[in-house]
Amino acid sequence: DSGVTQTPKHLITATGQRVTLRCSPRSGDLSVYWYQQSLDQGLQFLIQYYNGEERAKGNILERFSAQQFPDLHSELNLSSLELGDSALYFCASSVGSSGDGNTIYFGEGSWLTVV
Amino acid sequence: AQTVTQSQPEMSVQEAETVTLSCTYDTSESDYYLFWYKQPPSRQMILVIRQEAYKQQNATENRFSVNFQKAAKSFSLKISDSQLGDAAMYFCGSSSTLGRLYFGRGTQLTVWP
Numbered sequence: 001d002s003g004v005t006q007t008p009k010h011l012i013t014a015t016g017q018r019v020t021l022r023c024s025p026r027s028g029d030l031s032v033y034w035y036q037q038s039l040d041q042g043l044q045f046l047i048q049y050y051n052g053e054e055r056a057k058g059n060i061l062e063r064f065s066a067q068q069f070p071d072l073h074s075e076l077n078l079s080s081l082e083l084g085d086s087a088l089y090f091c092a093s094s095v096g097s098s099g100d101g102n103t104i105y106f107g108e109g110s111w112l113t114v115v
Numbered sequence: 116a117q118t119v120t121q122s123q124p125e126m127s128v129q130e131a132e133t134v135t136l137s138c139t140y141d142t143s144e145s146d147y148y149l150f151w152y153k154q155p156p157s158r159q160m161i162l163v164i165r166q167e168a169y170k171q172q173n174a175t176e177n178r179f180s181v182n183f184q185k186a187a188k189s190f191s192l193k194i195s196d197s198q199l200g201d202a203a204m205y206f207c208g209s210s211s212t213l214g215r216l217y218f219g220r221g222t223q224l225t226v227w228p
Contacts, residue, residue: 002159002161013226033215033216037158042219042220042221043206043218043221045211045215045216045217048215056215058215079217088158090160092160092216103162104148104150104162104210104216105162106159106160106161108157108158108159109158109159109160
């Protein structure tokens with residue numbers, strides 16, 4: 001158990017719908033990362049938050065948005081869903097904000113299936 | 116940006132034998148860290164080992180060790196005394212100063228009894 005909690009574990013929704021994925025980082029971790037893992041794209045970095053502020057942005061679509069709340073949990077909002085958005089979405093967390101050796105720990109992921 | 120390349124989509128090893136998974140990376144940063152993560156069928160991402168780029172000594176974690184060649188930008192993972200439970204997808208990763216991880220495409224390791 002990495003200590004990173006993600007909900008829901010599985011989600012099936014229809015095209016055009018909107019979903020919210022939730023993540024609670026490990027106790028004491030200030031950084032939260034979101035990754036998308038699909039069969040043909042591998043592990044893609046979406047976005048990083050540090051202590052409530054956006055720190056880095058990757059290949060995140062405009063239909064997607066995220067935020068980190070004062071209690072440090074994070075939500076990833078996916079809207080106008082398309083079939084191609086079906087993937088495993090990982091949340092990860094680390095203590096700090098920079099690559100100073102902070103190990104990134106991953107949650108178990110949220111399986112999203114768009115039908 | 117950083118790139119990570121894993122040139123072996125699949126590898127296999129006999130139980131109790133040794134296998135080496137290859138990884139090369141490219142970065143313009145002077146300070147970075149390298150990781151190997153394991154993803155079993157459960158899809159959980161599990162940290163196997165990490166290496167600080169400024170350290171010359173290769174990292175070791177029990178049966179797992181790395182061969183870090185900084186000049187060649189190579190970071191291979193050696194698994195000794197392979198066990199059935201080692202069967203998984205292995206991802207090599209490199210972290211930037213921003214903290215985000217760049218991953219390779221992964222190597223699927225099969226362990227034969």
